[in-house]
Amino acid sequence: MNPSVLIIDAESQFRRLLAHHINTRWPDSRVSDYDPVGGGGLPYDFTASGFNAVLLGDELGGDTVIDWLLQMADVEGFPPIAVIGEGGDSVIVRAVKAGADEYITRDGLTHQRLVDVVAALLEREQSSATRPRPKLKVQEDAALQTCLKGFDIVQRLSSSPIANVYLGTDKASGNPTILKVLQQMPDTGNDAAFERFMQEFELIRKINHPNIVKIFDLGVADHHAYIAMEFCDRGSLKRRITKGISTQLAVTYLREIAGALAAIHRIGILHRDLKPTNVLFRRDGSLAVIDFGLAKQAHLNAEITGTGEIFGTPYYMSPEQGKGEVVDERSDIYSLGIIFYEMLSGKKPFVADSAMGLIRLHDTAPIPRLPEALARYQDIIDLMLGKDPAMRIGSMEALLAHPEIAPASAPMR
Secondary structure (H helix, E strand, O other): OOOEEEEEOOOHHHHHHHHHHHHHHOOOOEEEEEOHHHHOOOOOOOOOOOOOEEEEEOOOOOOOHHHHHHHHHOOOOOOOEEEEEOOOHHHHHHHHHHOOOEEEEHHHOOHHHHHHHHHHHHHHHHHOOOOOOOOOOOOOOHHHHHHOOOEEEEEEEEEOOOEEEEEEEEOOOOOEEEEEEEOOOHHHOOHHHHHHHHHHHHHHOOOOOOOEOOEEEEEEEOOEEEEEEEOOOOOEHHHHHHHOOOHHHHHHHHHHHHHHHHHHHHOOEEOOOOOHHHEEEOOOOOEEEOOOOOOEEOOOOOOOOOOOOOOOOOOOOOHHHHOOOOOOHHHHHHHHHHHHHHHHHOOOOOOOOOHHHHHHHHHHOOOOOOOHHHHHHHHHHHHHOOOOHHHOOOOHHHHHOOOOOOOOOOOOO
16 A cells, blocks of 8 residues: 655654654555644644644744644544654643554664654554544553553553553552663663663663652563552643743743752652653652653663663753763753743744754753843843753752752742
């Protein structure tokens, strides 16, 4: 079959990259792309007639992925949809419930993952062209079910070469739970992945902090290992930035994230993947930093990571991390500085058509300037976004002591 695929995303370079990989796998495919910023929202009667699959990015201008999915879900016969966006368990859950057939995180997107998902969409389109479509199914695996003794699996949320992530239910409490299940154990030759997975749990569970995601359980049995963690169901910081955040809340969120990272740094952990989708909110409104998939002990000389093609755009990556240099806690400070700027201004300080273009801007472009009305926070931005780590404020504790955000001056929620 020669597929016809529609790609929707505001980043032209990302659209071209996806099209290239689809054409590589299906040379006679027809790939069309749409810029939602330049072209605006789709008409409500748009049926995507003639397309076999739709790839929906999460850079959509003013609207969210959920807004687009809900509109598409109302159209009878709309082709299957895969969302390609930043991670975040609550975002993925809402996307699937809103009508996404598949969800791929940008961090986990490789050529093989992309073509596998498109192939799954094509198969689904041939088997059933009408809604409602079935949710993602968990593959039957008796060993997996045995090892997850205290939990029922509801559905798979995402997949990567390292682990699958599922939405589950705690049998005892009935509460929703996120389950991260390692794909492979050491006897398959993936010792580094297993060590990294176990290290992630062992380090995070030592931390008792209100703004760090809670880890409930660890299990290893029948060639499977898993981590059970809390499900934060009130969305990510990215969603709140899109809607607009008051200056007072931006400062409050800065303090809470910095406090969580200070606790992480004190026991020798670097987050190294801080971004708004890795900051979630609980039902009670409290904030939790999540996804330590790239965390490591600062004193380790060798880093335990997976490899794969880079599809995402490093909006929040420090200059030294972008150049592959050794990083320390000041790299997390830089990432938090980018987030703070975005919370205050409502926009990213650096935007480019490619990942390498963004990396160059982080390394060479001037530190962004806040509008005059926010000038009181420019000193904090300057201290967090120095191009050289030596030019940055030295620790999260020092940041928290800055007079503009210290407890005596910090605005209330």
